[in-house]
Amino acid sequence: MSSHQGAAAASPFKQPRAVWAVAFACVVSFMGIGLVDPILPVLAEELKATPAQVSLLFTSYLVVTAVAMIGVGWVSSRIGAKWTLILGLVLIVVFAGLAGTVDGVDGIVGFRAGWGLGNALFISTSLAVIVGSATGGFAGAIILYETALGLGIAVGPLLGGVLGGISWRGPFFGVSALMAIALVATLVFLPPTPKPEKKVSLLAPIAALRHRGLLTMGIMALLYNWGFFTLLGYAPYPMGLHDPLQLGWVFFAWGILVAVFAVWGAPWAQRRFGTAPTLYVNLFGLGALLAVIGLGVSSPTVVIVAVILSGIFVGLNNTLTTQAVMLVSPVERPIASSAYGFVRFIGGGLAPFVAGKIAEATDQSVAFYVGAAAFLVAIPVLASGHRLITAAESAETAEAVAPTLEPVGPVRGEGRPVLVAVGATLDADAVVDRAAEIAAAEGAPLEVVHVRETEVIEELAIDAEEPETAAATVRAHLDRLAARGVTATGLVLHSVGDHASAGIELARYATEAGVRTIALGSSPRGRAAQLADGSITSAVVRNAGVPVVLVVPGEEPRELSAAALTQLRHA
Numbered sequence: 001m002s003s004h005q006g007a008a009a010a011s012p013f014k015q016p017r018a019v020w021a022v023a024f025a026c027v028v029s030f031m032g033i034g035l036v037d038p039i040l041p042v043l044a045e046e047l048k049a050t051p052a053q054v055s056l057l058f059t060s061y062l063v064v065t066a067v068a069m070i071g072v073g074w075v076s077s078r079i080g081a082k083w084t085l086i087l088g089l090v091l092i093v094v095f096a097g098l099a100g101t102v103d104g105v106d107g108i109v110g111f112r113a114g115w116g117l118g119n120a121l122f123i124s125t126s127l128a129v130i131v132g133s134a135t136g137g138f139a140g141a142i143i144l145y146e147t148a149l150g151l152g153i154a155v156g157p158l159l160g161g162v163l164g165g166i167s168w169r170g171p172f173f174g175v176s177a178l179m180a181i182a183l184v185a186t187l188v189f190l191p192p193t194p195k196p197e198k199k200v201s202l203l204a205p206i207a208a209l210r211h212r213g214l215l216t217m218g219i220m221a222l223l224y225n226w227g228f229f230t231l232l233g234y235a236p237y238p239m240g241l242h243d244p245l246q247l248g249w250v251f252f253a254w255g256i257l258v259a260v261f262a263v264w265g266a267p268w269a270q271r272r273f274g275t276a277p278t279l280y281v282n283l284f285g286l287g288a289l290l291a292v293i294g295l296g297v298s299s300p301t302v303v304i305v306a307v308i309l310s311g312i313f314v315g316l317n318n319t320l321t322t323q324a325v326m327l328v329s330p331v332e333r334p335i336a337s338s339a340y341g342f343v344r345f346i347g348g349g350l351a352p353f354v355a356g357k358i359a360e361a362t363d364q365s366v367a368f369y370v371g372a373a374a375f376l377v378a379i380p381v382l383a384s385g386h387r388l389i390t391a392a393e394s395a396e397t398a399e400a401v402a403p404t405l406e407p408v409g410p411v412r413g414e415g416r417p418v419l420v421a422v423g424a425t426l427d428a429d430a431v432v433d434r435a436a437e438i439a440a441a442e443g444a445p446l447e448v449v450h451v452r453e454t455e456v457i458e459e460l461a462i463d464a465e466e467p468e469t470a471a472a473t474v475r476a477h478l479d480r481l482a483a484r485g486v487t488a489t490g491l492v493l494h495s496v497g498d499h500a501s502a503g504i505e506l507a508r509y510a511t512e513a514g515v516r517t518i519a520l521g522s523s524p525r526g527r528a529a530q531l532a533d534g535s536i537t538s539a540v541v542r543n544a545g546v547p548v549v550l551v552v553p554g555e556e557p558r559e560l561s562a563a564a565l566t567q568l569r570h571a
Contacts, residue, residue: 015144018189019133023148025089025182026126028175030152032061032119034255035171037157038247039164040236046168049105051237052356056109058233059353061116066345068120073200073334081125081132082193088125089183091118093176100172108172124337127460132193142455149457150259157255161248168244204331205338213328214336216385218343221321223378224283225348227290228314230371233352235293235307238364240300250304257311258318263457265312266319271500271539275324276389278316279382286313287375294368323456326496328388333454333461347374405509406467408474408490416516417445417489420551421506421536422477423521430553431521432477436486438549438557444516446488448477449509451502451536453495467492503539511545518548519557 015023036057044054076084095114102108127145134141163170201207209215241247269278289306296302322340329336351374355367420435422428432448439446452470454463474490481488493509495502510518520537541548541560549557 021185026148031156034156035160038161055352060113062349064116069341088121097176154255157251161245164244221344222347261315290372503536507543
């Protein structure tokens with residue numbers, strides 16, 4: 001029940017022009033890597049280059065991105081999100097365009113490095129800009145960003161295949177032209193964004209890696225990216241498809257699965273099985289698929305089917321790994337993201353080139369076996385941090401995100417309280433007042449709780465609100481109640497994950513604290529928002545070991561059950 005819910009169920013797609021400009025740029029940016037996959041064999045053939053040489057398109061792009069991640073926070077904290085984003089767009093427009101003008105692999109590799117720098121600057125700030133500019137509330141902004149992510153990942157390879165069928169230069173010129181449109185729109189429509197009050201040190205991401213949890217997850221992600229970019233950068237060759245459009249369709253199917261399982265599959269798997277267990281199975285599944293490709297490398301059908309199916313595991317892994325990083329990291333979100341990005345992109349940058357060299361020296365299958373081994377080695381690395389992840393998920397350790405639980409106002413005395421969960425909705429005051437009446441009738445204390453959420457989308461994480469804002473939301477209710485002579489206590493809970501994860505965290509606290517009743521207001525979010533990131537109400541009802549009542553101003557409270565929720569949805 002965080003403040004980002006908004007006052008009404010605004011459509012996530014009714015947004016200012018500035019938001020649409022940045023969202024369009026996000027679509028094009030997410031196309032970036034998959035866009036070149038369909039033209040890899042064509043580049044090798046027309047430019048008389050080996051697969052290892054062509055794979056340097058990934059290496060230069062990702063290694064520069066890795067190094068740039070260290071300085072992104074330093075830059076954005078000094079010039080602000082808008083100009084960091086615009087600088088990134090300018091670099092992408094220039095270097096993507098230049099990559100299409102050269103006649104050799106070396107030139108493309110060099111300009112891809114500049115493209116990687118621009119992409120690091122853009123991606124690191126685009127989500128924050130969309131959230132800060134959106135009028136549909138935080139949830140609406142998240143849905144819009146997830147939509148952009150899905151479109152970019154899925155459509156990128158297909159567009160690359162279409163443009164690559166005209167000329168291998170087409171994808172590069174296409175990205176440059178599309179990003180130029182986004183750049184102009186962003187300059188015209190995006191209002192100035194305030195500079196952060198606190199400047200970030202250039203070395204802060206490196207210093208953050210001394211924390212065991214963050215370093216463990218970074219090394220695991222490095223190994224994962226080694227296997228992943230072996231797959232992405234080298235698998236097009238044994239497919240035997242020389243038509244870029246045919247390759248585009250293969251990676252389009254792959255991208256659909258990545259997007260679907262990143263947005264919907266990962267949150268469900270995390271809630272159902274937990275972060276670490278899902279990642280173990282995921283890494284093993286990817287290792288098995290790469291081993292299958294190695295065994296069947298002479299069969300294009302085997303390679304194509306295995307690559308498409310890998311999209312399931314890739315979508316799950318990217319989201320869940322980022323969620324695990326946010327759970328175990330004791331440093332601020334941007335710093336944790338920069339440190340984690342630096343380590344993992346190093347693995348992704350080196351893998352395609354090494355895979356090509358291994359294939360040249362031995363056999364194509366060996367490159368995939370090495371990639372499979374990287375996935376499997378990542379499992380014991382992850383296991384070494386298993387305790388940190390599970391403890392953070394259950395808030396059992398100070399090494400988890402702090403503070404997971406923050407008291408606001410007076411400390412609650414004895415007695416089982418009535419807990420009311422509130423967000424910044426128009427009826428929040430009325431919901432709290434009605435909960436106070438329920439508590440008074442039962443002779444119980446009242447506790448006002450607000451959940452501050454950190455949303456994880458694929459490889460990015462963002463806080464719904466600042467800690468001070470969350471605490472102020474609770475304090476305002478306590479002050480208003482005190483003015484009426486009602487004594488109450490307050491609490492801010494911190495949840496990492498989707499909206500349903502916040503409900504699980506709330507239910508866990510209520511059960512452990514032995515509250516008498518949980519009172520919830522009706523959700524202002526539309527069906528699209530609840531489909532995308534789950535329902536707090538459903539999660540609370542299914543996981544709380546105490547009664548849950550729905551409080552609607554002007555109506556009698558209704559006790560909720562799974563059956564009652566089903567009836568409400570169909571009403």
